[in-house]
Amino acid sequence: MTQDVEMKEQPQVPATAAAVSNSVSSPTPVLQHLKEIAALIETGAYAREVRRILRAVRLTIALRRKLKAGVVSTFLQFALVAGSEAHTRLSAYLPKDDENDMEVDTASSAPQATVKHSPELEIYCYLLVLIFLIDQKKYTEAKACSSASIARLKNLNRRTVDVLASRLYFYYSLSYELTDSLSEIRGNLLALHRVATLRHDELGQETLLNLLLRNYLHYNLYDQAEKLRSKAPRFEAHSNQQFCRYLFYLGKIRTIQLEYTDAKESLLQAARKAPVAALGFRVQCNKWAVIVRLLLGEIPERTVFMQKGMEKALRPYFELTNAVRIGDLELFKTKAEKFSSTFTSDRTNNLIVRLRHNVIRTGLRNISISYSRISLADVAKKLRLDSPNPVADAESIVSKAIRDGAIDATLDHANGWMVSKETGDIYSTNEPQLAFNSRIAFCLNMHNEAYVKIKLWDITRFTPRIRRSDCFACGSVFPPPVPSRLPHPAIL
Amino acid sequence: MDPKVTQTFERFKASLVRNDFDTCSKLLSQLKLALIQFKSLPPLFADGPTAVQELTLASKYSIPRDIFEHAVVLSVKMEDQDAFERDFFQLKPYYTDVGPRLQQSPQEYPILGLNLLRLLVQNRIAEFHTELELLTAAALENPCIKHAVELEQSFMEGAYNRVLTARQTVPHETYVYFMDLLARTVRDEIAGCSEKAYDSLTVKDAKQMLLLNSDQELFEYIQEEHPEWEVKNGLVFFQKAKDSAPCKEIPSLQLINQTLSYARELERIV
Numbered sequence: 001m002t003q004d005v006e007m008k009e010q011p012q013v014p015a016t017a018a019a020v021s022n023s024v025s026s027p028t029p030v031l032q033h034l035k036e037i038a039a040l041i042e043t044g045a046y047a048r049e050v051r052r053i054l055r056a057v058r059l060t061i062a063l064r065r066k067l068k069a070g071v072v073s074t075f076l077q078f079a080l081v082a083g084s085e086a087h088t089r090l091s092a093y094l095p096k097d098d099e100n101d102m103e104v105d106t107a108s109s110a111p112q113a114t115v116k117h118s119p120e121l122e123i124y125c126y127l128l129v130l131i132f133l134i135d136q137k138k139y140t141e142a143k144a145c146s147s148a149s150i151a152r153l154k155n156l157n158r159r160t161v162d163v164l165a166s167r168l169y170f171y172y173s174l175s176y177e178l179t180d181s182l183s184e185i186r187g188n189l190l191a192l193h194r195v196a197t198l199r200h201d202e203l204g205q206e207t208l209l210n211l212l213l214r215n216y217l218h219y220n221l222y223d224q225a226e227k228l229r230s231k232a233p234r235f236e237a238h239s240n241q242q243f244c245r246y247l248f249y250l251g252k253i254r255t256i257q258l259e260y261t262d263a264k265e266s267l268l269q270a271a272r273k274a275p276v277a278a279l280g281f282r283v284q285c286n287k288w289a290v291i292v293r294l295l296l297g298e299i300p301e302r303t304v305f306m307q308k309g310m311e312k313a314l315r316p317y318f319e320l321t322n323a324v325r326i327g328d329l330e331l332f333k334t335k336a337e338k339f340s341s342t343f344t345s346d347r348t349n350n351l352i353v354r355l356r357h358n359v360i361r362t363g364l365r366n367i368s369i370s371y372s373r374i375s376l377a378d379v380a381k382k383l384r385l386d387s388p389n390p391v392a393d394a395e396s397i398v399s400k401a402i403r404d405g406a407i408d409a410t411l412d413h414a415n416g417w418m419v420s421k422e423t424g425d426i427y428s429t430n431e432p433q434l435a436f437n438s439r440i441a442f443c444l445n446m447h448n449e450a451y452v453k454i455k456l457w458d459i460t461r462f463t464p465r466i467r468r469s470d471c472f473a474c475g476s477v478f479p480p481p482v483p484s485r486l487p488h489p490a491i492l
Numbered sequence: 493m494d495p496k497v498t499q500t501f502e503r504f505k506a507s508l509v510r511n512d513f514d515t516c517s518k519l520l521s522q523l524k525l526a527l528i529q530f531k532s533l534p535p536l537f538a539d540g541p542t543a544v545q546e547l548t549l550a551s552k553y554s555i556p557r558d559i560f561e562h563a564v565v566l567s568v569k570m571e572d573q574d575a576f577e578r579d580f581f582q583l584k585p586y587y588t589d590v591g592p593r594l595q596q597s598p599q600e601y602p603i604l605g606l607n608l609l610r611l612l613v614q615n616r617i618a619e620f621h622t623e624l625e626l627l628t629a630a631a632l633e634n635p636c637i638k639h640a641v642e643l644e645q646s647f648m649e650g651a652y653n654r655v656l657t658a659r660q661t662v663p664h665e666t667y668v669y670f671m672d673l674l675a676r677t678v679r680d681e682i683a684g685c686s687e688k689a690y691d692s693l694t695v696k697d698a699k700q701m702l703l704l705n706s707d708q709e710l711f712e713y714i715q716e717e718h719p720e721w722e723v724k725n726g727l728v729f730f731q732k733a734k735d736s737a738p739c740k741e742i743p744s745l746q747l748i749n750q751t752l753s754y755a756r757e758l759e760r761i762v
């Protein structure tokens with residue numbers, strides 16, 4: 001992204017844009033939009049400006065509902081040289097209809113056909129056709145098209161293509177997922193990830209890592225997913241969406257591997273960071289987060305289940321939470337059975353099974369709070385333990401709960417009693433002071449971190465040559481300097 | 493090649509029945525060496541015209557898979573957990589990766605259950621659950637798998653006597669070895685829990701609870717594992733960990749340090 005390249009290309013930019021807007025005598029508004037996007041991509045490719053291409057992709061997504069076969073094929077004729085390999089291949093995927101539309105547009109775009117198109121535009125065409133095919137539910141064609149596009153991508157090494165490529169990877173995986181053949185492309189994705197790593201294509205790495213994790217988790221291969229995740233290179237996230245996905249997959253892996261505290265953090269962060277529009281994703285995050293919190297012995301607040309648009313989807317989890325909160329083993333069992341189909345489709349069934357232990361704990365805690373002394377037979381009855389030897393079961397369950405610190409009590413084996421200890425006055429100990437200290441430390445730390453981020457954002461924004469990682473490397477950023485004494489980079 | 497492998501395998505099976513472990517391990521190494529030469533077997537999975545033929549070695553069930561299944565059983569009989577892990581991982585691709593292309597092995601669920609049990613014994617609960625996720629709903633209903641899953645649940649809950657009674661209901665004779673190991677783990681767990689839950693226990697109760705046969709065994713166990721326990725007047729006294737005592741004096745130095753650091757941070761902000 002050198003300065004002089006931009007300067008040279010500058011005059012061309014408005015020229016091409018103007019040419020495009022002139023030549024388009026608005027056959028359809030969608031086509032006109034597409035042509036504008038194409039111009040944007042061409043400019044971005046010449047100027048090596050990744051952000052223009054990013055914008056083009058965003059605009060395309062906004063258009064996707066309005067795409068029609070006729071429009072797409074006309075656009076292909078406009079964008080690609082007729083008879084070129086890409087053109088013939090891509091047109092073959094499109095259904096032949098809307099003859100009228102096509103004729104009109106061949107006429108209008110005929111002079112454009114001689115212009116040599118950039119690789120970016122070609123890749124963009126692949127992307128457009130792929131999105132169109134997926135939206136039209138033509139999954140077999142989508143599969144073929146995506147595989148062709150991936151083959152084409154392998155020969156291209158341009159930073160401006162990276163953005164388009166990362167989108168293509170995503171749809172490539174999606175088309176295979178929709179035809180339920182994800183395992184076929186695992187090797188390919190791994191190879192692509194390796195190439196992206198070698199080319200320092202961080203966006204591509206990010207996307208591909210997520211796709212691979214998704215691929216593994218689709219087949220419940222948590223072990224492989226974790227091994228890949230822990231060994232893949234990590235860097236600061238480029239795309240918020242990809243980061244959310246990564247957090248979600250990470251949360252899932254950690255849940256399965258019983259690292260509940262970390263899992264909860266990832267899942268909640270994923271749910272918070274996800275865009276408001278991604279309702280399905282947020283519902284999934286919340287479902288998992290609810291279970292993880294239950295497994296941690298927490299009871300999620302009612303507001304979690306009452307979020308807009310989620311009430312219905314979270315209903316089974318809400319009722320399950322209620323059963324855990326009360327500590328009623330029977331109720332828990334009926335709820336788990338009642339919603340077992342939901343849990344199976346969410347693949348949370350095994351986690352629900354793990355919850356049984358928490359239900360017992362909660363029940364036991366309630367008993368320990370209510371009674372200062374209770375016989376073990378009564379404990380067994382209250383917990384509704386169904387076993388041939390409930391008293392012995394209750395005794396060992398209680399003793400384990402005592403050891404794990406869930407309840408504060410002692411057992412009297414001779415009499416078969418559980419004696420709860422008086423809860424001492426916590427304010428007579430050092431506890432509150434320690435808790436207070438850790439909260440203050442957290443707040444101060446948060447302030448410092450936010451400060452460093454803002455500072456770095458300023459620096460990266462106004463002096464493009466300094467990359468974030470460089471600033472972290474120099475080590476002079478922390479403790480943060482006072483802002484007013486630094487000359488504002490914009491003034492320089 | 494093929495007849496040679498099958499012949500060696502027959503001899504291997506025969507000596508396994510005779511519990512002749514030396515011959516078994518020798519033959520097993522030969523068999524494994526022979527299997528490496530087939531390109532379409534894991535880990536290469538080369539797809540060729542002979543792939544299916546090599547996978548099955550022209551038999552109703554896959555012979556390579558059969559060999560590894562027997563290897564797993566051998567390692568259990570020899571009570572070698574490391575060998576078990578190795579052999580199991582060599583066997584696993586036959587269940588997961590090429591599974592759909594073969595007829596299901598009658599040994600599959602017993603061996604998967606055995607592996608779950610091993611992870612439980614070695615207290616590798618995270619891996620236990622990772623393996624569990626790979627199983628289908630049908631597999632979870634299988635008595636061999638169910639046995640291991642229920643054991644894990646009882647173990648987590650603390651219903652240790654249920655774990656011990658499960659020994660009588662093992663679904664497969666190979667499970668006994670791991671169940672015995674599990675009993676040992678359970679004893680340590682019970683000891684750990686009792687220490688926190690009781691002030692004292694009579695020697696008789698302690699003996700019964702820790703599943704020991706005689707007073708002598710109990711004393712030996714205490715000597716080895718928990719020398720801090722005290723045996724007096726026919727009672728076992730556990731040493732209690734001290735509770736957090738009410739704070740008698742103000743930890744002044746610590747407080748001064750903390751306050752100073754707050755002041756420093758605040759100065760930076762304002």
